[in-house]
Amino acid sequence: MGLxxxxxxxxxxFDGAMGTMLQKEGLKLGENPxxxxxxxxxxxxxVHKEYIENGAMVITTNTFGAxxxxxxxxxxxxxxxxDSSVNIAKEARKNNSVYIALDVGPIGQLLEPMGTLSFEKAYEIFKRQVIQGEKSGVDLILxxxxxxxxxxxxALLAAKENTNLxxxxxxxxxxxxxxFTGCTPESMAVTLEGLGADAIGVNCSLGPKELLPIIKRIKEATNLPIMTQPxxxxxKLSFGEAIYDITAKEFAYWVNEFVKEGVSIIGGxxxxxxxxxxxxxxxxxxxxKLKRNKIEFSSVCTPSKLVKIEGVKVIGERINPxxxxLFKEALKNNDIDYILKQAIDQVxxxxxxxxxxxxxxEINEKExxxxxxxxxxxxxxxxxxxxxxxxxxxxEGxxxxxxxxxxxxxxxEDEVLEKILPLVKKYGASVVGLTLDKKGIPPTADDRFKIAEKIVNKAREYGIDKNNVFIDCLVLTASAQQAEVKETLKALRRVKEELGVKTLLGVSNISFGLPCRELINETFLALALANGLDLPIMNPNSTGMMDVINSYNVLANIDRGSKKYISMYGDRKVERSLKVTLENKNEPIKSENxxxxxxxxxxxxxxxxxxxxxxxxxxxELEVVNKILIPALDEVxxxxxxxxxxLPQLIQSAETVKQAFDVIKEKLFINKSNNISKGxxxxxxxxxxxxxxxxxxVKVILENYGYQIIDLGKDVPIETVVEVALKENIKLIGLSALMTTTLKSMEETIKALKDNGYSGKVFVGGAVLTKEYAEMIKADYYAKDAKESVEIAxxxxK
Known part of the structure; x- marks a missing residue:
């Protein structure tokens, strides 16, 4: 039977740990497993044989960092x-019906925009791994x-596009x-299921007891098989070695709880x-295997935010030329910050x-x-x-x-559907379907409904669930096609009730050519909401339009107990005037912006x-640093x-400060002033x-607080740290370790510093570190994250 x-x-x-098993077999400090x-x-x-003999149905190649x-x-x-790792696994399984999984771990560098590793470079790295894995004969990719x-x-795209595994x-x-970067279980589940993963889940970082709440959240967001390897x-760290605190029986107790929740792929x-x-x-x-209830909901997401399409969700329309x-000029001039301000303002x-x-x-739209x-x-x-x-x-988007x-x-149009729907399916997106074809926009609700039905059915043929199809019944201008306003509303209601999909409209189209457009827009929005509109595309900076939505949510029993409404309007009268955006006024950006x-x-x-x-x-220069830049970073x-x-926003703000610092440093150099470095x-x-x-x-954050960083890099010899610290008369040293096997090296570095007369302070950090261990190895400070390193500095x- 196929997997x-x-x-x-x-x-x-699945099998269990490879790294900690190899440590017991003699893997030394700093050795590449x-x-x-x-x-x-x-x-x-x-190691493979021992796992197979104890019942593992899948063994994982020793290629986590390959x-x-x-x-x-x-x-x-x-x-x-x-190739060697796969051959070893094949020899270990011999005649056993055991699957071999190619183990693919993180690359070890931050991707853009947080870091410098590009999408394209990361893709090529993963592509090389998965192609060789399939060529060598693995049964699946993990x-x-x-x-x-x-x-x-x-990584998932590289695997899906270059292998059949x-x-x-x-x-x-x-x-x-x-x-670590802020991703939620729900966003993970929705995104990876959409991209075609065959099973998803969680591994490492925590014990099984601590993973149970996360498993429950994943279960409510996916229909895929769920996998756990806690x-x-x-x-607990003891003299540079990680000591794990539960027995095999305790481990199994909690994994059994996972199985009760519907988890069906288990390992360690x-x-x-x-x-x-x-x-x-x-x-x-x-x-x-537990038969789980089917999960059905419409949603879109970023890593840190999942938006379920329940009730009314406003789509901001301002990023459009x-x-x-002014927006057109921004695009022509590559003025990205103008566009970003539009995004921030709408949110x-x-x-x-x-x-x-x-x-x-005039521009390269793809780029x-x-x-x-x-x-x-x-x-x-x-x-x-x-x-x-x-x-x-x-x-490209x-x-x-x-x-x-x-x-x-x-x-x-068949031609459009056949081009776009495969992309929507491949990348796991939702799609908007417009009720028009080669003949244009039908004047009647019935004909628009027929096109909507065709789109929904065609999407289903491509494997796109109706929860991922949003129908736009199209708003025509009341000034030119007044009779058809009602047809849009009729079509909207039929699509919502008969097809059971979410609906979308570009609301402000209704008022082109009419005076006091905001009044028409608000009235039409209220009518559309009453007829089943889920996703109005509109200007959220319009006070009147947002007022309509907030009041509708009360009347439709969406805002339970009128809590949001009361919090927004309880202490003021509603101003019935449109807050016109800056671009409409053709004015410069507000001074506070x-x-x-x-x-x-x-x-x-x-x-x-x-x-x-x-x-x-x-x-x-120093006033700008101390009164503006540092307080701004503190707020971030x-x-x-x-x-x-x-993390992405934290790093982005730090990089923004870097731009300001570049200007300040340049002026200080021109004026022959003292360096602004704080140390x-x-x-x-x-x-x-x-x-x-x-x-x-940590380097990025500290640099942008004004500290001069001497970055010695990774895999740094103890004597190098000691030599530079004494030569440069350094007051503060930060040591990092991500592997339990290198914590001993951290301890030895601190000891060597003190033995050689170093009188400054040392702070330590890393995923495997604890405050208790930091104290045990005589570090002066423990930094749980980059922000903590700033407080230490x-x-x-002073």
Whole structure:
């Protein structure tokens, strides 16, 4: 039986940890475990055999870090390592009916816009791995331990586009219920299911007890088989070694709870052994796969925000050049910050989804769509609607988008449906269907309904569920086609009631050519909502339009207890006037939007230089730093700690400050003034550890608080840290480690510093570190994240 067929009705048992097993077999500090596929084949074979003998139905190749960046100086190619690992696994299983999974872990670098690794480069790295895996003869691909949804998407695309193998994908969540980059279980589930994963779930980071709430959330967001590979409890560090705190029996108890929730693919991660897997086979033998209820809902998402299409959701219309002179000029001049301000302004006004249309004959729409989507997703977490008639621009937008977007749009023409629907299916998006065809927009509700029905049925043929189809019955201008206004409303009601899909309208089209347009718009919006409109595309900066929605939500029993309405209107009378957007007025941006602190908080990089140049005419360099830039970063840090923003936005704001600092440093140089550096700090990933994501994030944040960073890199010899610290008279050193095997190196580095007379302070951080362990190895401070490192620096450099 094929694997895809097997997992439909059966429980599948994976193996357990490879890394911690190899440590017991002699893997030394800093050694690359993937090289054991060449140098210690028998050791790898032995681990596989033990798991098979204890009931594992899937063994995972020793290739977690077998990518070209991590193997760069190893002397071996990706192909050699993967081929050898697969052959070892084949030898271990012999005649056993055991599946072999190609293990694909994170690349180890931050992707744009958080880091410097491009989508295209990451794709090529994963492509190389999966092609070799299939060539060597694996049965499936396991993409695991992902913390960035974007990286998981790229890996999944590489696997789906270059192999014919089943693909399972798991991500790692922390105690907050989010990944390191802020991704939620729901966004993961919706996005990866849409992209065609065969099973999804969670692994590593936590023990099984702590993963149960996350499993329950995933279960409510997907119909795919769910996979879990927890750690053997929460690790406690003892003399550089991770000690896991639960027994195989306890582990099995909690995994059995997963199975009761509908989890059907089970295994272990860090700290688990063949004994743990033996316990899981007992669970498999005692249980049948639970038949879960089908999950049905309409949604769009970014990694950190899922928007369910329930009740009324406003789609902001302002990122669109039609009839907007200033917007057209911004596109022609590549003025991305102008576009970003439109996005921010709409979200602050209440838009829950943003329409993105950048189509102009004078520009490369495909490249501009890619750029605008990346930039918007770098500063806000609101889902987007990709709006274009250019199929290349649509595909570029879909490919680069992080999460699940909407495509606007298709219509009733067969040619259009056949071009766009396969893209919608491939990238797991929702799609807007316009009720028009080659004959144009039908005048009657019946004919528009027929086109809507055709679109829904055609989408189903391509495997697109009706929950992912939103029908636009099309608004015609009342000034020219007055009789057809009622036909739009009739079609809207029929589509909602008879086809059971969500509906969408570009509301403001109704009033073209009429005076006092806002009055017509508001009245029509109220009528459309009463007839089943879910997604009005409109200007959220219109007070009157938002007032209609807020009052409708009370009357339709959506705003239960009128709580939102009372909070918004309880202490004031409703002003019946349209808040006209700046672009309509053809006026410059509001002064408060030009404020440098605002620019930093919102992450408007291009605006930062201009604003800094302007403000330096009235303030000194140090005043700008201490009174504007640092307070702005503090505000961003506070939002990050409260969970109001996440890592992408934190880094974007830090990079925005960098633009301002560049201007300040240049002026100081011209004026021959003193350097504004607040002090030198050494940062290093300790000897034996090749991971530097965390260190690089800390570097970005500290630099933009005004500290001079001496970055020693990764896998740094102890003597190098000591030598530079003493030579440069450093007051503060930051040491990072991501692997439990390199914590001993961190301890030895601190000891060497003190033994050689270093009188400064040392702070430590990393995913495997705890405050208790930091104290045990005599570090002066423990930084749980980048923001904490700033607070430490402030104490040292008062």
């Amino acid at each position: 895809k067929e097997f997992i439909k009705d059966n429980i599948l048992v 993937e090289l054991f596929n060449i140098t210690e084949k028998e050791t790898i074979r032995k 990518n070209e960046l991590k193997l760069e100086n190893s002397g071996f190619t990706v192909e050699e390592i993967i 993409i695991e331990t992902m913390t960035d949804l974007y990286e998981a998407k790229i 089943p693909v399972f994908c798991t991500m790692s969540f922390d105690e907050t219920g989010r990944t 750690n053997a409890g929460l690790p 991660c860090c700290g688990t052994t063949p004994q743990f897997i033996n316990e899981l086979t007992i669970i498999k033998d005692k249980n049948k 039609t009839g907007k002179k 602050e006004a209440g838009a829950e989804i943003l329409d993105v249309n950048v189509g102009l004959p 501009m769509m890619k750029k605008v989507i990346k930039e918007i997703q770098g500063i806000i977490d609101t889902p987007l609607q990709i709006d274009s008639s250019n199929i290349e621009a649509i595909e 879909l490919r680069i988008y992080n999460g699940k977007p909407i495509v606007n749009s298709v219509n009733g 030009s404020d440098l602190k605002y620019i930093v908080v919102k992450g408007l990089k291009d605006e930062a230089k201009k604003s800094t140049i302007k403000i330096l005419k009235t303030m000194s 840090g506070s939002k990050y700690e409260k969970g109001e923003i996440f 030198k700090i050494i940062l290093a990933t300790v000897k034996g550890d090749i991971h530097d994501i965390g260190k690089n994030i 402030k104490k040292i450099f």
